[in-house]
Amino acid sequence: MKAKLVRMTEDEMNMPALKEAGEILKQGGLVGFPTETVYGLGGNGLDPEASRKIYAAKGRPSDNPLIIHIADLEALPAIVKEIPEKARILAERCWPGPLTMIFPKADIVPYATTGGLDTVAVRLPSNRIAREMIRQAGGYVAAPSANVSGRPSPTMAEHVIEDLGDRIEMIIDGGQVEIGLESTIVDCTEETPMILRPGFLNQEKLEEILGQVELDPGLLHETAHVRPKAPGMRYKHYAPKGDLSIVEGPSEAVVAKIRELTEANIKEGRRVGVICTDETRRSYTDGTILSIGSRTEEETIARHLYEVLRDFDEIGVDVIFSESFRTPQMGMAIMNRLLKAAGHTVIQVEGE
Ligand code: AMP
Ligand code: MG
Numbered sequence: 001m002k003a004k005l006v007r008m009t010e011d012e013m014n015m016p017a018l019k020e021a022g023e024i025l026k027q028g029g030l031v032g033f034p035t036e037t038v039y040g041l042g043g044n045g046l047d048p049e050a051s052r053k054i055y056a057a058k059g060r061p062s063d064n065p066l067i068i069h070i071a072d073l074e075a076l077p078a079i080v081k082e083i084p085e086k087a088r089i090l091a092e093r094c095w096p097g098p099l100t101m102i103f104p105k106a107d108i109v110p111y112a113t114t115g116g117l118d119t120v121a122v123r124l125p126s127n128r129i130a131r132e133m134i135r136q137a138g139g140y141v142a143a144p145s146a147n148v149s150g151r152p153s154p155t156m157a158e159h160v161i162e163d164l165g166d167r168i169e170m171i172i173d174g175g176q177v178e179i180g181l182e183s184t185i186v187d188c189t190e191e192t193p194m195i196l197r198p199g200f201l202n203q204e205k206l207e208e209i210l211g212q213v214e215l216d217p218g219l220l221h222e223t224a225h226v227r228p229k230a231p232g233m234r235y236k237h238y239a240p241k242g243d244l245s246i247v248e249g250p251s252e253a254v255v256a257k258i259r260e261l262t263e264a265n266i267k268e269g270r271r272v273g274v275i276c277t278d279e280t281r282r283s284y285t286d287g288t289i290l291s292i293g294s295r296t297e298e299e300t301i302a303r304h305l306y307e308v309l310r311d312f313d314e315i316g317v318d319v320i321f322s323e324s325f326r327t328p329q330m331g332m333a334i335m336n337r338l339l340k341a342a343g344h345t346v347i348q349v350e351g352e
Helices: 015-026 048-058 085-094 128-136 157-164 203-210 251-267 298-315 331-341
Strands: 004-007 031-033 040-044 067-069 099-104 119-123 170-173 184-187 194-197 243-248 272-276 288-291 319-323 346-348
Touching: 004 157, 015 031, 015 040, 015 128, 015 170, 031 128, 031 157, 040 048, 040 128, 085 099, 085 203, 157 170, 157 298, 243 251, 243 331, 251 272, 251 319, 272 298, 288 298, 298 331
Parallel strands: 004 170, 031 170, 067 119, 099 184, 243 319, 243 346, 272 288, 272 319
Antiparallel strands: 031 040, 099 119, 184 194
8 A cells, every 4th residue: 555645734725635534534544644743643543443553554562552633622522531620721721732631531432542541642733734634534533653663753744654655545744843742741630730741831831820730750760660651651762773872961071072972983983973953063073963953942953853863764874972952941852752762871971
């Protein structure tokens, strides 16, 4: 099977193509589509067979639950047993947007979609192509990121074609995504809401709305014995083919260390990649040097992270050294993904 490729923008949506996508989804087929976070691999979230196809296409472990995407707030009550007060507040303030919330699931949501859990994760995306497609599909689209399990999430349709082009019916190309990191996942079913996966909406913003919000302790001590609450956060993720290390410390010391490591590795006959920013780009001379964005516009760093990791897979390098990106708003989300990609290999350097 070769996926049918259609292109459109949020301003100029191709309605016949979206109807066709909706039809494919209603029939139990799979469609790759853009959202503001990353590209999704959609299937009918209320059809266990479609969910099983999603797992098979991605090679995803079946105990890693899917997020159901809806197009309107009115669609929520049908798939959840109750809406906790804090979830209702967050839905009103942050939806449509890059926020996923956990609810006790209603009976019509199959266990094949929730990985056997009695809870269901729900998101209302802001991307208009996504929302129209969901409406055309009947309202409930289960969609993990549209990558093969273990590869970086797709931020462009080309990435979806690369990973799934011969495994699904259709791919909607809506251009490069806006955010580039997966949604923030919040569990509001407990007294104090908890962030299960960091994203664009950070703890500070959530606390402004809800008061105290906790961070899943499993996110901070991934190597220790505390297991993250979101099953997906326990899996090794986003591993590039090259061996990735993050170098952390004052900027000048980081540059000096990466230069030193690059030189030493090239001498040993290895192909080296460097992940830097526009601000430091000129400080490097050896290896394949890719700038991820600008430190003065941290959203550019988030948007290009997965793309840069994929680029290095394509270029083919043996080792990659990356600067660290603890930026003010999205630093936690960016570093969560980068640390996973690096298998938590961090080289600390100190200033003079
Ligand atoms: P992805 O679809 O690749 O963005 O991954 C979805 C993420 O949502 C994974 O980390 C899942 O473990 C998490 N998730 C989905 N449903 C639930 C749920 N009911 N409870 C906790 N985490 C969930
Ligand atoms: Mg994913």
